[in-house]
Structures are given as structure tokens and as C-alpha cells.
Amino acid sequence: xxxxxxxxxxxxxxxxxxxxxxxxxxxxxxxxxxxxxxxxxxxxxxxxxxxxxxxxxxxxxxxxxxxxxxxxxxxxxxxxxxxxxxxxxxxxxxxxxxxxxxxxxxxxxxxxxxxxxxxxxxxxxxxxxxxxxxxxxxxxxxxxxxxxxxxxxxxxxxxxxxxxxxxxxxxxxxxxxxxxxxxxxxxxxxxxxxxxxxxxxxxxxxxxxxxxxxxxxxxxxxxxxxxxxxxxxxxxxxxxxxxxxxxxxxxxxxxxxxxxxxxxxxxxxxxxxxxxxxxxxxxxxxxxxxxxxxxxxxxxxxxxxxxxxxxxxxxxxxxxxxxxxxxxxxxxxxxxxxxxxxxxxxxxxxxxxxxxxxxxxxxxxxxxxxxxxxxxxxxxxxxxxxxxxxxxxxxxxxxxxxxxxxxxxxxxxxxxxxxxxxxxxxxxx
Ligand code: LRH
Ligand code: MN
Ligand code: MN
Numbered sequence: 001x002x003x004x005x006x007x008x009x010x011x012x013x014x015x016x017x018x019x020x021x022x023x024x025x026x027x028x029x030x031x032x033x034x035x036x037x038x039x040x041x042x043x044x045x046x047x048x049x050x051x052x053x054x055x056x057x058x059x060x061x062x063x064x065x066x067x068x069x070x071x072x073x074x075x076x077x078x079x080x081x082x083x084x085x086x087x088x089x090x091x092x093x094x095x096x097x098x099x100x101x102x103x104x105x106x107x108x109x110x111x112x113x114x115x116x117x118x119x120x121x122x123x124x125x126x127x128x129x130x131x132x133x134x135x136x137x138x139x140x141x142x143x144x145x146x147x148x149x150x151x152x153x154x155x156x157x158x159x160x161x162x163x164x165x166x167x168x169x170x171x172x173x174x175x176x177x178x179x180x181x182x183x184x185x186x187x188x189x190x191x192x193x194x195x196x197x198x199x200x201x202x203x204x205x206x207x208x209x210x211x212x213x214x215x216x217x218x219x220x221x222x223x224x225x226x227x228x229x230x231x232x233x234x235x236x237x238x239x240x241x242x243x244x245x246x247x248x249x250x251x252x253x254x255x256x257x258x259x260x261x262x263x264x265x266x267x268x269x270x271x272x273x274x275x276x277x278x279x280x281x282x283x284x285x286x287x288x289x290x291x292x293x294x295x296x297x298x299x300x301x302x303x304x305x306x307x308x309x310x311x312x313x314x315x316x317x318x319x320x321x322x323x324x325x326x327x328x329x330x331x332x333x334x335x336x337x338x339x340x341x342x343x344x345x346x347x348x349x350x351x352x353x354x355x356x357x358x359x360x361x362x363x364x365x366x367x368x369x370x371x372x373x374x375x376x377x378x379x380x381x382x383x384x385x386x387x388x389x390x391x392x393x394x395x396x397x398x399x400x401x402x403x404x405x406x407x408x409x410x411x412x413x414x415x416x417x418x419x420x421x422x423x424x425x426x427x428x429x
Contacts (some may be wrong), residue, residue, distance in 0.1 A: 004388055004404075005086065005089055005090065005344065005404070005408045005410065007396055009400050009404075010090070010282055010397065010404060011146070013398055013403065013404035014282070014393060014404075015163055015398075016398045016400060017389075017399045017400060018393070018399070020023075021386060021389050021390060021393065021399055022098075024072040024385075024386040025386040025387070025389075025390045028245070028384075028386045028387065030178070030381075030384075032354070032382075034075075035354075036264075036356075037061050037190035039387060041096075041356065042350055042353050042384075042387055043387050043390055043391050043394075044347065045060075045297070045349070045350075045353055046346055046350050046353075046387055046388060046391045047092075047391040047394065047395060049093070049323075049346055050093060050094060050095045050096060050323070051093060051094055051323040051325055051345050051346075052096040052097060052098045052124070052322070052323065052324040052325065053084045053087055053088075053094045053096070053097050053098070053280065053325055053342070054093065054097075054098050054100070054280075054324060054325055054327070055077060055080045055081075055084070055097055055098065055100055055103070055104050055232060055330070056100050056324050056328075056339065057325060057326070057328070057334055057337075057338055058074055058080045058083040058084060058087075058333065058334045058335065058347075059073055059074055059080070059331055060073060060330060061290065061327075061328025061333060062328075062330065063180050063330060064065035064269075066203055067330075068251045068330065068423055068424060069420070069421035069422070069423060070333060070334075070415035070416035071410075071411060071414075072411050072412075072413075072416075072417075073233070073417035073418060073421040074105070074207070074414075074416050074418065075103075075418055075419070076104075077099070077103075077104040077106050077111065078106070078110075079414070079418060080104070080361075081111075081114050081115055081120065082098065082118070082414070083334070083335055084097045084118075084120060085118035085119065085120055086335055086405070086410055087335055087339050087342065088118075088397045088406055089121070089397065090186070090339060090393035090397055090401035091226070091339050091342050091343060091392065091397055091398070091401050092340070092343075092391070092396070092397035093342040093343065093346055093392075093394050093397075094119065094326075094342050095119075095121060096120065096121050096122060096123040096173065097115065097120055097371065098122070098123040098124050098125075098126060098324050098425060099111075099125055099126065099166075099167075099170075099172075100123065100126040100128055101124060101126070101127060101128060101159075101163045101166060102128060102130065102133045105166075107342045108166050108170050111166075111170050112169070112170045112171065114256075115170070118414060121171060121290065122126065122170045122171055122172045123172065123174070123322060123324060124167075124169070124172060124173075124174035124176045124216060124322055124324065125158055125163045125167035125172050125174070125175050125176065125253065126163075126175075126176045126178070127160045127163045127176070128159075128170075129144030129145060129156040129159055129160075129177065129180075130178070130179060130180035130224065135345055136155070137155065138151060138152045138155050139152075139255060140152070140156070140180075142229075143179075143181040143182075143194070144156035144179050144180075144181055144199035145157070145177075145179050145181065145198050145201040145202060145205075146179070146181040146182070146195070146197045146201070146230045147159075147196045147197070147315060148197070152300055153197060153201045154363075155417055156201060157201050157204045157205055159280055160175065160177060160205040160208075160273060161204075161205065161208045162208065163175055164205075164209065164213070164240050165207055165254065168210055170262075172175035172215045172331070173211065173212055173213050173214065174213060174215070174216055174277075174278075175205070175209070175215055175216065176216040176217075176218055176251055176324060177202070177205065177215065177216070177217055177218065178217075178218035178220065178231075178251075178253075179198070179230065179231060180224045180225060180229075181194070181198065181224075181225065181229070181230040181231075181378050182222070182224075182225025182227070182228050182229035182232070183225055183227050183228045184225060184227050185226060185227055186224050188228075189228060190228065191228065192387075193241055194230050195230060196235070198230050199223075199240065199243055199244075200230070200239075202215075202217070202240070203243055203244065204245045206245060206247065207373075209247055213247065214247055214248075214249055214277060214299065214322075215244065215247055215248045215249070215277075215423070216233060216248075216249055216250070216251035216258060216277040216278055216293060216322070217230060217237055217240050217242055217244075217248065217249075217250060217251060217277075218231070218250075218251040218253055218256070218280065219233055219234055219236060219237040219250070219251075219253075219255065219256060220232070220235075220256035220288060221256060221257060221258055222287075222427070223234060223288055225286065225418065227269050232344070233257070233258075234250060234252070234266045234269070234270065238248040238250055238269075238270065238275055238359050241275045241277075242275070247275025248275075248277075249275050249276060249278070250275050250276060250277055251277045251278050251279065251280065251322075252266065252267060252271050252276070252278075252279050252280070253279070253292060253326055254268070254279065254280065254281055254282055254283065254284070254293075254300075254301075254304070255282050255283070255284040255287070255288040255289055256280075256288055257288075257325075263304060264300070264303040264304045264306065264307050266286035267304055267307045267308070268307045268310075268311075270321065271307065271311045274316075274317070274318065276319075276321050277321065277322060278322030278323060278324060279294040279304075279322070279323055279324060280324050280325070280326030281319065281323065281324065281325050281326065281341065282325065282327045282341070283295045283296040283297060283301070284296065290326065290328035291327065292327060292328045292329075292332075292337045292340055292341045292344070293325060293342075293344045294341065294344030294345070294347070294348060295322075295340075295341075295344070298344065298347075298348065299380060301344065301345070301348040301422055302348045302351050302352060302376075302380045304348070305351070305352035305378075306348050306352045306355060306376065306379075307308075308321065308349075309349070309352040309353055309355070310357070311358065323345065324333075325338060325341050325342065325345070327341060332413060333369070333379050333404060333412070334417075335410070336402055336405060339401045339402060339405065340402070340405050342373075342427060346391075347384055347385075347388060347390055349413050350384040350386070350387050351380050351382060351384055351386060354378075354379040354380065354382055355379040356375055356376065356378070356379070356385070359371075360372055360375045360376070363375060385403060392403065404410065
């Protein structure tokens with residue numbers, strides 16, 4: 001096991017930056033107080049904010065064409081948890097890990113013990129019926145929960161119930177279901193019958209939810225199916241969550257929409273009807289690119305958080321969306337990318353907390369379009385880095401996590417212990 005970075009090493013990395021940070025924080029605090037904002041209150045919110053790391057994100061994902069593994073690729077879930085712990089120690093922003101079964105299958109007692117020893121807990125479980133596990137009796141080539149064959153559907157239901165069992169044993173309280181079911185040719189699949197079969201199967205999964213659990217259904221417009229997809233957009237997802245019942249909610253993966261779709265508005269709609277379950281944060285330019293959160297369009301991420309903070313301040317009943325990352329890394333060290341993304345999500349949240357909501361409401365009422373949009377821009381343009389860094393410092397994390405990570409030599413250490421992974425074909429979707 002690699003030596004995790006110690007509090008002393010983090011303190012040593014922080015020492016040369018501390019005085020500057022304190023000055024920057026005080027200056028920003030003064031500027032914000034002129035706007036009627038208490039910087040310490042914003043910092044407290046950020047300190048309490050966490051986003052889950054996807055276990056699959058700490059490995060090199062690859063594309064449909066190739067995978068170029070980096071040094072020190074995790075060999076399995078226990079190595080992945082070590083990497084996740086590194087991310088959390090340096091950022092104090094990722095206290096939980098979201099597992100994918102069967103990729104992360106292991107004895108639940110061992111999973112729980114390992115995570116506990118690293119100070120981590122588990123977020124939503126993710127089932128996988130979009131690929132065939134070795135030795136699996138029936139194939140998902142033509143679908144899973146919506147398959148025409150009842151036996152395949154039953155196998156997929158059983159897998160989801162199994163994920164719930166594992167989740168229950170390790171302290172998770174949610175199951176995320178994304179299926180790749182769909183068709184490649186017009187006429188290949190009967191749209192309504194496929195959806196009905198999916199709903200029937202999901203009713204069985206829903207019936208297996210333990211007390212206090214939530215079920216997240218995740219939509220995605222296309223891929224791997226290229227003509228039609230069973231759970232293709234937020235509208236269908238909303239209908240599904242409504243059909244299933246009060247424990248079912250929609251999960252919004254930012255990369256799963258048509259180009260130009262107004263994602264923040266979808267978020268607002270789902271909030272309005274009490275069906276927003278949570279997020280898979282990432283960024284994209286073309287499709288489900290799974291790029292680092294906020295790396296392409298940070299303003300969109302901010303606009304999503306603008307809706308979330310608006311709902312939180314309005315005291316929307318039972319509002320508790322799950323925040324998770326879902327990324328795939330091909331050209332960066334995954335630990336660095338995940339740290340950067342967690343901080344981008346925090347940044348979007350902090351900026352959204354700075355929006356002058358009374359002013360915005362006034363401009364909206366008065367139809368003052370320019371001042372309304374300027375109100376959002378004023379918040380977005382504020383450099384909140386001192387708030388994020390101070391929250392990290394006070395929690396024993398790094399002022400500059402990327403620099404501290406590079407200085408730690410962690411990647412070289414794990415590369416010495418973990419055998420080099422072989423390059424190969426396509427990765428995850
Ligand atoms: C599908 C998806 C879904 C899967 C993950 C690996 O594209 O976003 O969340 O579980 O990728
Ligand atoms: Mn996703
Ligand atoms: Mn995806």
C-alpha cells in the first residue's frame with residue numbers, strides 16, 4: 001500500500017502559501033462585505049459541501065478506439081480506494097466514493113473496513129447491465145431491463161437487487177440505474193413495449209429498496225444505441241420516476257443531453273416537480289465526452305448551481321440532491337483531474353452563493369434583462385479561490401492540491417508497486 005500523504009506533509013506544502021492566502025481571504029472578505037455578503041458564511045457552506053468520486057474515474061478510461069493506461073493504474077477496488085483517499089486528503093471535498101458493480105465487486109466487510117480506515121464512506125451504488133460480466137449466463141447484447149426475453153430481464157433485476165444488498169452492507173443509501181438499452185435501426189424495437197418492459201422490471205427493483213433508500217434513474221440520449229434509447233431524455237426519465245413512486249428520482253449526467261439543450265432549465269423543472277435525484281458532473285463539447293467538470297463550459301456549471309442554491313434558499317421540501325462526478329480520463333493523471341473537478345464543482349457552488357437573489361428577483365419582475373444577467377455575471381466573475389483554499393486549509397487539506405500532489409511523488413510510488421497495465425481497446429461508455 002502506498003504511504004498516504006501525511007498531515008505533516010500537507011502542512012509543509014501549505015506553509016509557504018499561508019500568509020498570502022490569509023491576506024487574499026481578508027481582501028476578498030472586505031470586497032464581499034461591501035456587497036452585503038459574509039465571507040465566513042460562504043466558506044462554511046463550501047466546507048460542508050462534498051462531491052462523490054466515481055471509483056471508475058481513478059483509472060484511465062479509454063475511448064471506443066484505444067486505451068493508453070498511465071503508470072500506477074489501480075489493480076482493483078482496494079487500490080482505487082487508496083487513490084480516492086488521496087483525492088480527499090488533499091481537497092477535503094470528496095468524502096465519499098460511488099461504486100460500480102461488478103467492476104468493484106469484493107467482500108462488503110472488506111470494502112467497509114478499507115474505506116473506514118481511509119476516512120471514506122460510500123455514495124450511490126451503480127449497477128451495470130450494459131456489458132456482460134464474465135460467466136454471466138445470458139447476454140445483454142440486445143438489452144437488459146427492457147429485453148424482449150423475460151429471463152434476461154429477470155437476470156438484470158437480480159443484478160440490481162444484488163447491488164442493493166452490497167450497498168446496504170457498506171452503508172450506501174441509493175442505487176443509480178443507467179441502461180444502454182435501445183436500438184440501432186428504425187423498426188428494430190417497439191418503443192412503447194420496450195418502455196413497458198423496462199418499467200415492469202424497474203418496479204421489481206424499486207420493491208427491493210430498503211427503508212430510507214432512493215432510486216436514481218439516469219437518462220442518456222444515445223450511445224451505445226444509435227437509433228433509439230429506452231431512457232433517452234429527462235422527459236421520459238421524469239415519467240419513469242413518477243410511475244415508480246416517491247423513492248424514485250431522476251439523475252442528471254451533464255454529458256447526456258442533446259447539444260444546445262438548456263440543462264439548468266431541466267434541473268429547475270425537476271426541482272419544481274420534486275424529482276431531482278442528483279448529478280453526474282462532467283463536461284463535454286460534442287457528446288458524452290466525460291471531460292473534467294467545468295473544463296469546457298464553467299458558466300453552465302455555475303448556472304446549474306444557481307438553480308440548486310435558489311431551491312435550497314427557497315426551502316424546497318425534501319431537497320437533497322446527490323453530487324457525484326462521472327468522468328473518464330485519457331490524457332491526464334486521473335487523480336489530478338478528479339481533484340480539479342471537485343474544486344470546480346465547489347467553485348460553481350461558491351459563486352452561486354454570491355448571487356444577489358433579491359436584486360435578481362427585482363430585475364426579473366421589472367423585465368430588466370440586462371441587469372438580471374449582469375447580476376449572475378457579477379457572481380460568476382468573482383474569484384472565489386481564497387474561499388475554497390481557506391476551507392481546505394482549515395480542514396487540514398492542501399491550499400494548492402495539485403502542487404502538493406505532485407510534490408508528494410504519490411504516482412511514482414504507486415507505479416513502483418502496481419504492475420503496468422496493458423494498453424488495449426475500448427473503455428467505458
Ligand atoms: C453512462 C454513464 C453511467 C455509467 C457510467 C460508467 O454513459 O454515464 O453513469 O454508470 O457512464
Ligand atoms: Mn453517468
Ligand atoms: Mn455517461
